Amino acid sequence: MPASPIRKLVPYAEAAKKRGTRVYHLNIGQPDIETPKLLLDAVRHSDFKVLEYSHSAGNESYRRKLTEYYGKAGIDVNHNQIIVTTGGSEAILFGFMACLDPGDEVIIPEPFYANYNGFAVEAGVTVKPITSVIETGFALPPIDEFEKAITPRTKAIVICNPNNPTGYLYSRGEMETLKKIVLQHNLFLFSDEAYREFCYEGEHISAMHLSGVEENVVLMDTISKRYSACGARIGALVTRNQSVLDTVMKFAQARLSPPGLAQIAGEAAMGLPDNYFDTTKAEYRLRRDTLVSRLNAIPGVYCPNPGGAFYAMAKLPLEDADAFCQWLLETFSYKGSTLMLAPASGFYGTEGLGRNEVRLAYVLNSEAIHSAMDCLEKALEAYKMEQAS
Amino acid sequence: MPASPIRKLVPYAEAAKKRGTRVYHLNIGQPDIETPKLLLDAVRHSDFKVLEYSHSAGNESYRRKLTEYYGKAGIDVNHNQIIVTTGGSEAILFGFMACLDPGDEVIIPEPFYANYNGFAVEAGVTVKPITSVIETGFALPPIDEFEKAITPRTKAIVICNPNNPTGYLYSRGEMETLKKIVLQHNLFLFSDEAYREFCYEGEHISAMHLSGVEENVVLMDTISKRYSACGARIGALVTRNQSVLDTVMKFAQARLSPPGLAQIAGEAAMGLPDNYFDTTKAEYRLRRDTLVSRLNAIPGVYCPNPGGAFYAMAKLPLEDADAFCQWLLETFSYKGSTLMLAPASGFYGTEGLGRNEVRLAYVLNSEAIHSAMDCLEKALEAYKMEQAS
Numbered sequence: 001m002p003a004s005p006i007r008k009l010v011p012y013a014e015a016a017k018k019r020g021t022r023v024y025h026l027n028i029g030q031p032d033i034e035t036p037k038l039l040l041d042a043v044r045h046s047d048f049k050v051l052e053y054s055h056s057a058g059n060e061s062y063r064r065k066l067t068e069y070y071g072k073a074g075i076d077v078n079h080n081q082i083i084v085t086t087g088g089s090e091a092i093l094f095g096f097m098a099c100l101d102p103g104d105e106v107i108i109p110e111p112f113y114a115n116y117n118g119f120a121v122e123a124g125v126t127v128k129p130i131t132s133v134i135e136t137g138f139a140l141p142p143i144d145e146f147e148k149a150i151t152p153r154t155k156a157i158v159i160c161n162p163n164n165p166t167g168y169l170y171s172r173g174e175m176e177t178l179k180k181i182v183l184q185h186n187l188f189l190f191s192d193e194a195y196r197e198f199c200y201e202g203e204h205i206s207a208m209h210l211s212g213v214e215e216n217v218v219l220m221d222t223i224s225k226r227y228s229a230c231g232a233r234i235g236a237l238v239t240r241n242q243s244v245l246d247t248v249m250k251f252a253q254a255r256l257s258p259p260g261l262a263q264i265a266g267e268a269a270m271g272l273p274d275n276y277f278d279t280t281k282a283e284y285r286l287r288r289d290t291l292v293s294r295l296n297a298i299p300g301v302y303c304p305n306p307g308g309a310f311y312a313m314a315k316l317p318l319e320d321a322d323a324f325c326q327w328l329l330e331t332f333s334y335k336g337s338t339l340m341l342a343p344a345s346g347f348y349g350t351e352g353l354g355r356n357e358v359r360l361a362y363v364l365n366s367e368a369i370h371s372a373m374d375c376l377e378k379a380l381e382a383y384k385m386e387q388a389s
Numbered sequence: 390m391p392a393s394p395i396r397k398l399v400p401y402a403e404a405a406k407k408r409g410t411r412v413y414h415l416n417i418g419q420p421d422i423e424t425p426k427l428l429l430d431a432v433r434h435s436d437f438k439v440l441e442y443s444h445s446a447g448n449e450s451y452r453r454k455l456t457e458y459y460g461k462a463g464i465d466v467n468h469n470q471i472i473v474t475t476g477g478s479e480a481i482l483f484g485f486m487a488c489l490d491p492g493d494e495v496i497i498p499e500p501f502y503a504n505y506n507g508f509a510v511e512a513g514v515t516v517k518p519i520t521s522v523i524e525t526g527f528a529l530p531p532i533d534e535f536e537k538a539i540t541p542r543t544k545a546i547v548i549c550n551p552n553n554p555t556g557y558l559y560s561r562g563e564m565e566t567l568k569k570i571v572l573q574h575n576l577f578l579f580s581d582e583a584y585r586e587f588c589y590e591g592e593h594i595s596a597m598h599l600s601g602v603e604e605n606v607v608l609m610d611t612i613s614k615r616y617s618a619c620g621a622r623i624g625a626l627v628t629r630n631q632s633v634l635d636t637v638m639k640f641a642q643a644r645l646s647p648p649g650l651a652q653i654a655g656e657a658a659m660g661l662p663d664n665y666f667d668t669t670k671a672e673y674r675l676r677r678d679t680l681v682s683r684l685n686a687i688p689g690v691y692c693p694n695p696g697g698a699f700y701a702m703a704k705l706p707l708e709d710a711d712a713f714c715q716w717l718l719e720t721f722s723y724k725g726s727t728l729m730l731a732p733a734s735g736f737y738g739t740e741g742l743g744r745n746e747v748r749l750a751y752v753l754n755s756e757a758i759h760s761a762m763d764c765l766e767k768a769l770e771a772y773k774m775e776q777a778s
Contacts, residue, residue, distance in 0.1 A: 031439075040435075050422070050423055051621055122511075228439055231441050233648045257619075259650070261621065
């Protein structure tokens with residue numbers, strides 16, 4: 001079982017803080033946006049007497065309301081096609097376990113969300129990465145890269161759209177390409193759409209929008225990022241494939257039920273106004289624009305403009321981003337501050353890739369992003385000098 | 390992946406209710422005891438703004454308070470030896486996954502909690518049941534039954550103490566026997582102590598009380614039954630084995646964090662008075678006494694007196710309890726009521742065992758238990774007549 005690549009720097013960050021250094025956390029996707037009061041108040045004003053198990057698939061009232069949410073996103077499903085999970089994490093795990101046998105292979109464009117590795121280990125399946133590159137902004141790799149990677153043991157493709165860690169938003173053309181591949185090779189298409197609501201350039205094309213792959217597509221979803229409610233641990237697995245639903249229900253029944261208090265919050269979120277995301281999206285877009293322009297203004301740094309989510313990948317003018325990220329926390333400070341970044345190497349399945357790249361989560365307001373970028377600029381200068389000496 | 394044996398009767402119960410028949414639910418361990426107001430109020434009065442991820446091992450403040458809880462139960466652990474999980478379910482799954490490799494075998498005295506099967510399938514391990522029998526009240530099977538079942542692939546023994554489904558409370562002598570076996574064969578001892586606080590005959594001997602097996606014992610725990618908070622989904626894996634803790638932490642990090650709102654409730658529970666369980670235990674003891682005496686007064690029925698938990702197993706004067714339980718819901722009613730029982734066959738790993746046994750959860754007040762037993766008495770008469778005709 002692999003350790004979390006982001007969390008290995010945590011002790012260094014803690015030591016920096018103990019020394020009195022302020023640390024700008026651009027390393028982790030924990031949004032600073034407030035959880036809508038409507039969600040928390042629903043829990044605070046609840047008046048039940050016994051905190052009982054819910055239905056293993058989640059409360060029916062919540063699932064019925066979720067169908068309306070999905071309907072507005074152009075996804076036509078009924079409440080029996082939704083299984084509420086303990087975070088998006090459990091949706092991914094259940095999807096892997098229900099659809100794949102030990103020894104099966106899944107293809108994932110890299111860089112990818114590092115915890116897919118962990119869930120693959122838990123399900124006994126092998127991840128076959130195919131590489132997307134920073135020069136194309138991490139677009140979907142060409143179709144022949146998929147063809148080369150497919151073996152008789154390949155059972156699924158996993159995408160995250162918009163993408164964590166790259167922020168890339170797949171185009172309609174790319175989604176159609178994926179459809180073609182999964183149909184041709186009879187694969188599942190697992191689509192992690194945790195960041196669906198955060199698209200800044202063009203429309204979100206869900207895997208659930210594709211017609212003709214109803215039996216292939218399994219949507220993995222979560223309220224964590226959407227409503228800034230990461231600690232709720234409420235997600236959903238959504239599919240029109242009845243036999244997948246039947247198998248997932250067995251896993252769901254084994255763990256009895258998803259969290260009850262947090263389902264109240266999730267259901268309350270269905271009452272948010274349709275324009276709720278406008279403000280949040282405007283805020284994230286401002287941050288993205290700030291971050292991307294500041295990064296590209298630093299000599300030797302390159303950061304493609306991400307179309308969605310709240311992550312950006314940047315290439316740094318150095319050889320070992322892991323060492324640099326540790327140095328930032330261990331050694332560096334500017335005006336009493338430093339920053340924490342996620343080295344990109346942990347997001348690649350192929351050994352040696354992404355060594356000079358980092359992921360930045362724009363989960364701080366733009367003022368803090370400016371200060372963090374001031375730090376980064378000075379840090380890169382200082383690091384270069386130190387390396388040269 | 391096996392389906393839940395209890396839930397297969399659910400559609401029949403729903404149909405009975407639609408016909409207007411009252412159903413006494415003795416089939417599932419959902420207590421009717423109110424969740425202590427202190428727990429729910431802590432959530433209702435919380436005033437944070439962002440529902441963030443907690444530490445993957447659970448909030449440190451909660452884990453520190455849990456050490457005091459365990460201390461009072463004679464279990465000396467520090468907060469780094471506790472990993473907060475999403476219900477006891479996840480503690481079981483993490484224990485299996487962290488300690489066992491696919492193909493390994495675990496020995497479990499049967500009848501046992503049916504979901505162990507599900508978690509074993511998820512972890513790719515094989516359950517080897519050894520049989521405990523109703524004639525001894527489901528005492529631990531003799532040591533040579535363990536010896537016969539142990540193979541080179543055996544890696545662990547799983548016990549549930551006090552036991553679900555039998556209510557059996559293991560004696561100090563039996564716990565010492567288990568210690569001897571795990572030491573001799575270098576096995577893990579997984580101890581599910583979800584019902585620790587509900588012991589009516591004698592003292593609870595935790596696996597964590599045994600000395601000399603610090604590296605072997607993994608405690609799986611939950612607040613679900615203890616505080617009637619099944620829907621919270623807060624449990625814990627506790628062990629003094631550092632390498633198990635390290636591996637479990639990787640699984641914990643992959644799923645990010647346990648539920649946040651419910652951890653507030655769990656932590657608040659640490660403020661309940663020491664005598665909190667007295668009332669609850671007195672209530673359960675009354676129900677148990679009612680249930681057991683009523684059962685044993687029915688001709689042909691035998692129910693050993695369970696020492697703990699809130700379950701009893703009974704042998705019925707018939708051949709196929711599965712068919713009878715379905716008939717109760719499909720066909721029978723007395724004064725407009727019927728009852729739902731859990732057929733015991735689903736709790737046995739060995740095919741064909743427990744066919745004439747049922748599990749009864751005494752999660753209803755004693756008045757309802759009396760009414761349910763009236764139903765059962767009449768039902769057994771009617772069923773006998775119907776079978777004979």
